Amino acid sequence: MEYTFGTIEKKWKKYWAEQGAYRVNNHSDKPKFYILDMFPYPSGAGLHVGHPLGYIASDIYARYKRQKGFNVLHPMGFDAFGLPAEQYALETGQHPAVTTEKNIARYREQLDNIGFCYDWEREVRTSDPQYYKWTQWIFLQLFHSWYDRKELKARPIKDLITLFEKEGNGHYPCPEDNAFCFDAKGWKSMSEKEKRDTLMRYRLAYQGYAEVWWCEALGTVLANDEVVNGVSERGGYPVVKKQMRQWFLRITEYAERLLQSLDRLEWSDAMKEMQRNWIGKSNGAEVRFDVIGFNDLHITVFTTRPDTIFGVDFMVLAPEHELVHKITTKQQKEAVESYLNYVKSRSERERISEVKQVTGCFTGAHVVHPFTRKEVPIYISEYVLGSYGTGAIMAVPSGDERDHNFAKHFEIPITNIFGNVYNGEAAYTEKAGKLQNSGFLDGLEINKAGEVAIRAIEDAGIGRAKVNYKMRDAGFSRQRYWGEPFPIVYVNDIPYSIGEDELNAHPSLQKLPVELPLVQDYKPGPEGEGPLANVSEWVNTHAGIRETNTMPGYAGSSWYFLRYMDPHNEHEFAGKEATSYWREVDIYIGGTEHAVGHLLYSRLWTKVLYDLGFISFEEPFKKLVNQGMIQGSSRFVYRIHGTNKFVSAGLKDRYETNKIHVDVSMVNGLELDTTAFKNWRPEYADATFELEDGKYICGAEVEKMSKSKYNVVSPDDIVAQFGADTFRMYEMFLGPIEVSKPWEQKGIEGVHRFLKKLWRLYFDEQQGWIVTEEPCTEAELRIIHKTIKKIGDDIERFSFNTAVSQFMICVNELSALNCHKRTVLEALAVIITPFAPHLAEELWHRFGHESSVLDAPFPGYEEKYVVDNSKKYPVAVNGKTRVEMEFPLDMEQALIEKEVLADTTIQKWLEGKEPKKFIYVKGKMINVVI
């Protein structure tokens, strides 16, 4: 009997579907385990062989945990809102809902093909109104909350109103503006509009005017992490800064907590470090410098080096700093204006690429140094960012490289506060040594002087210690159609949320979801508004005008892991009972590309829901596993310029050629199937070839797998050719899960061969089932028990490649022993279930079982079969292995020593010398030192 994977896999897929074998219950006596994959965006291209890598790993782990007696939640869904569907709609007029539906169906088919154990009854789709109803609901929780800096948590906005009514905002300063103060009377005297504006400055989801990244080509604003190297991450289009009224999430209030609780997570250092860098905490001080000639103007700077305050030689303001126009002198006005024009004219891309260039302009104004009373000139320059710190710095050229370059460029005299270690050529940026020329800091160690300086600054009443974060509040508005609508209606230009009293007169404005209306065209609306602005019958309600922006892609994905716990709940985003049972995701698997986007926003939403008492845990993903990317291996042909002649790769340098991608399915290894190539496209029908050794050899390069590069390999093809079980094991066998590598088909034969060999332990070509009830030998038991142990250990530590190779070793050894015994082979079928479930189920039923192998407990191993009682020791002389000798593990060292020294080979290497030392490490090795 042959291993007919096609029929076997079909049979058991059907059986599992009929049995509902993957259904998961929220009530169980078993301990819970939640293992989650990052859900995919269902693109039109379908899955390629790279996508399932992480899914296979999590599937194996989930199945293993189930066999180990856990109630395992392992769901899947779709991140279904997004730009590509909308852009496709713009081009073809097809509604995104239609194309999305189609793509999801295709994804589902491909995923099922590989045999994943998802409970599809828990599927979520972010674009489903029954799902985004709750995305909107959570947004409203953020809208109706503020961050209490005393209790360090989010609280309902109505608490804040109560506080304002009682005492004003004296104890609860405005996060955007410390100077904004009012008392209880002040609050009460405010108009409705003023009160709402004031609350807006506290809300966790708030509206504000801010400079945002505007992408003209995409017709939308983008979040900071969606802008890469000065262009849009998606599409690579130029972006510019623009003032717009936008929704934001006040993530900056959570900066410290997001930073602190990273320590408790089992994520890779790289991932944690990326988040730390993104949050970008720095300790320092804020210092105020008075501007000479103005009684009421001063420049506040943020510095991490208050210890260098005596080295200040000039001040620099960001070009957009509000004081620039006020302090610029008449003489310098023209120069400053022309510099500001120059700055405006530069695109973000130019700024980034010409970072080293020194530019700037003197304002003509000065501040007075608070300690030395010296006059210090004020410059403006691009190198100071308006968006960080206070948008102004105190420049210390002797201690900062950039300040040093600036001082040299503008020939500003440099004060040396470091003595000999500063050589006048380059700034001294180390924090070792003693300060000089520094007033009351003279002689202090640099790393100790900071505290002293801050105390002096505070005593003088000109500043205070200050912590700064790089992270900005997250932009939450998009001018798109295919996203969640905001549950917001403007009455007299005041935004109210669906369900608020002010809208209650109108029943249609009381309930969520606010559904996306159907539209005819997807073009942007007027003045940078989204396509929804064109749908006037939707925009205009009885009470007022709807918000026409939609939420960004990360909205729906920030909480989807919660919905899986209770996906059909119509009354809550997820019931407390369900969330208290499943709690946080135990293991989350996905790529590193979401380090500062999705993973950060999910953490924020989880913390807010926790603060407001909706869930009982504060972090969404306890352990994070990052799978590597499988890249494509592209193939190229070389067309000689102006001809239809193609030259083999080895000969291409003799001609002027164009490199053209060819579909990898037409290439075997590197050899092109020239007939297939001619049939590929009409333009190649009469192609001619210059061959080497009778073959056309293609060029090869590793690139991202993509349709346009013709290097996509579909899992369906592999499954059709070798079966899902082979495909699953092969992807795991490729190497460690976290390593990226190009797709390589060659090795798959080896894994397939292994499964056939395993099959032959159970079946003979002629006789069929050949498993016997004979008792096992010690050797056979040793093999299977060692395998049971190693497979369990390897799965636990996500080392699937070594697990596969252990299966190979096991099968090789059992084959060599001609072992067809039930005890051993039944155990083998059970432990291979997570890797090759279809094959395992077939074998399991052949053994006569009625139930599914999915619930067969993962067997334990017996220590006595795993531990050897003797060891073949490598015996080394001076660290070099010379001979192998076998001794029982419990043999006394003295006896071993005697035998080793008596050995003829060892005698030879001793050359008659007396050993200085005899090293015996039990179970490891023996070393004789002479």
Added chain:
RNA sequence: GCGGGUGUGGUGAAAUUGGUAGACACGCUAGACUUAGGAUCUAGUGCUGCGAGGCUUGGGGGUUCGAGUCCCUCCACCCGCACCA
């Protein structure tokens, strides 16, 4: 520039705690069976040498009886951030 990571045969890789480097595969070589094989099986396969042996984990140095593993230093590549005061 800063931060994180990786370097092991022709190839993918293994070595979990400092203890026989290269497990397991791919590929290749030879052979068996076969009408045939892209099926299956057997043997070999880091480099070097006839051999005993010598050499070998990016380079150099160190600690150790013993280093792929620890320390120092240099080089190369990958990823992230990037004028963050």
